[in-house]
Amino acid sequence: MERSVTFWFEFASTYSYLSVMRISSAAQARGVDVAWKPFLLGPIFAAQSWDTSLFNIYPAKGRYMWRDMQRICAARGLPFRRPDRFPQNGLAAARLALAAAEQDRIEAFAQAVFQAQFGDGADISAEPVLLDCLHKAGLDAALIDRAQSPGIKSALRGQTDAARAAGIFGAPSFTIGTELFWGDDRLEQALDHAAARTI
């Protein structure tokens, strides 16, 4: 009997930060395994004719999101600092995350990247920032080269295609079989669904 959830996240996404920081403990408490799947929202947004985040397209929604993040991070004791630029380019981080996954370190790396971006306000497309994240996750700088390999690039494209095929339109998202849950607000519901599953 396998109880697992597939966790789809995008490195540029504010609400993905919230789930990346808590999914492991919440899943463990329910005996659920987590499959970490970074993907890119850019191509999915582009297919809907959005050229940036909805939070930029609709200013009232954007203003709200930043205040919402600030309140939630404060309540959860998470550091929060709004980066100068939003959304950031998460491509390099996503490729590196797949390289980190090959060494079973994707969670530590992803947490370091999200903390750099939304805890410190750093630019996660900058190589020095990413090198520091690799270091914090106990990973070698050589992963920068590995992340440029055709295998990693094509794996990321594949995950993005799979996300779209699963009906995903935002991040974070959680899938269990054909059931889709969207948003950090649905993390508990998704895990409860996975935990209740008897295959």
Next chain:
Amino acid sequence: MERSVTFWFEFASTYSYLSVMRISSAAQARGVDVAWKPFLLGPIFAAQSWDTSLFNIYPAKGRYMWRDMQRICAARGLPFRRPDRFPQNGLAAARLALAAAEQDRIEAFAQAVFQAQFGDGADISAEPVLLDCLHKAGLDAALIDRAQSPGIKSALRGQTDAARAAGIFGAPSFTIGTELFWGDDRLEQALDHAAARTI
């Protein structure tokens, strides 16, 4: 010391159904008063160049919303039936709700309308449906005329303007002073915020 939350809802909104059915008991449990404010999302959406709900503009988001509603209603023991048309025209219901408020019956009326729409799949722009809702709320059919009065019409326009001025971009929303909370998912957080307030 006054502890209160302003509850902004739109009769066409699926997630407003969820909050309308539970805000009173959740607020009472925290010693918080609720000011019920129906408003129209149409003019607010139009100002952002949306001619319909985002759930129609973006099909993946729409498909997800209906499944999400179905799951949440099942978990909460709420009847749920997707109406043929979405979004419905909630203008008549909103005006009637303001007339019902004059008799301190806005909650009962709003609950009857949302149950008709999303519990039974009825068309809430149809007068027989609204008459039945008035009856269920213990209100007189004469409110149909009262709802057409200039005072009610202008009050609804005023509330819609106030919603926009408060930065509201969706429903349900909750405000406490200048703090805005959006979505049924933030109901508890909004009420906790109101309860913690010492003026």
